[in-house]
Amino acid sequence: MITTPLTEATTQSSSGISTTYEPTYPPTYEPTYRPTYRPTYVPPSSTYGPTYEPTYRPTYRPTYVPPSSTYSPTYEPTYRPTHRPTYVPPSSTYRPAYKPTNRPTTNPPNVTTIQPPPIYEPEINYFKCHDNQADISWIPRGNTENIVYYTIEHSTSFKPYVWSIFVDKTDANFHVISLSPGTTYTFRVIATDKNGKFSQSSETEMCSTKPDAPYTNPTNVYVKSASSNYLLVSWKPMAQSIHNGPGFFYRIYYRQAGLGWIRPWNQETVTDWKQDKYLLKYSSSLKWEIKVVAVNKVGESKVKPIVITI
Structure with missing residues (x-):
């Protein structure tokens, strides 16, 4: 229910003083009371009937706020820094920049190092194969002053890729080698210097000996x-x-x-x-x-x- 309050105003007329009421604007809203009935307790009587007195409880209506397109809540975002490396696309023209090291540059003194002549492999100049022996000789080459000794190695048809020492640490350049019957041999000569380095000659041609009965038993x-x-x-x-x-x-x-x-x-x-x-x-x-x-x-x-x- 809407009630309009009246404001008392006094006016003077020919017949005397009269009082009128004018409404005050804007109107105010007062809660509407809805009566609730609670019975008054009276002891039982055959002639009495209960009477009800209304109890008034105010009802409250919420104030309505119409929606507005201009209203929106504001949120303050929380910022977290993200660390991402700077990507440099591949390019044929891109070169990384290097910071120079502040080191004094000094030119090394001019030192002349005299290298001894290298050792060349011996050159086999004679090889002759017989029934049960072979003759072999070679020519030393290179810096012969540093050569300590020569070694004659051989491989056989039974183990063609395995070299074994036949004559070890010799300073002569000619040898007569005794061979086993029924075997095919290949030889080479190796020169060793003071530092342990060596150079080998080229391999000889194959030498096959004549078979014979075994020289020993198990x-x-x-x-x-x-x-x-x-x-x-x-x-x-x-x-x-x-x-x-x-x-x-x-x-x-x-x-x-x-x-x-x-x-x-x-x-x-x-x-x-x-x-x-x-x-x-x-x-x-x-x-x-x-x-x-x-x-x-x-x-x-x-x-x-x-x-x-x-």
Whole structure:
């Protein structure tokens, strides 16, 4: 409900003094009271009925603020610095700038260093291959005063990329070299100076020797009983350089001991030159004689083998 307050005004007329009321603007809003009824408690009576007295509670209406397009809250942003490196795109013309170091530059004194002449590899001027030997000679080159010694190295067809010393630390420039039969050789000469540096000559042509029967037999031959019916025969394998020719193998001889020439030798063959043992069937009630011989296509070894009795 809207009420308009009246302002009392006094005017004078011909009949006397009269009072009028004028409204005051702007109007004010007063809360509207809505009565609530609560009963007044009266003891029960057959003639009495309860009466209700209204209790007035004010109701409040919020003041309405119309929306406005010009109103908006303001927020103050929080600033956090971000560190990003400065990116420089690749360019063929870009070069980083270097700060010069303030160091005094002094020209080094003019020193003349005299370098000794380098050592050149020896030059093989003669090489001759025979049946079981080779002749080799060379010409020293370069600063020969600093050369301490020469070394002759060789490789064989069994190990073509492995060089081994054949004649070590010699000051002569001519040698006659003894060779093994049935082997192909290649030689070179190496010069070594005082500082341990060396220079090598070019390789010689291949030298092949004539095959021959082996000059030795297997060593470290050992025989023991492996069981009641077998003997274990073992030995040290022979290197290819002493096979003296193709078709190399081992031949194992065995016979009953004490009978001599009356009882001929029995034999077994081992074709793998790397093999180092063999099981031999025998009778444990008898004594036996055993020997191991090296053989190639030319024939058996010319050296008498060791006979083992067990």
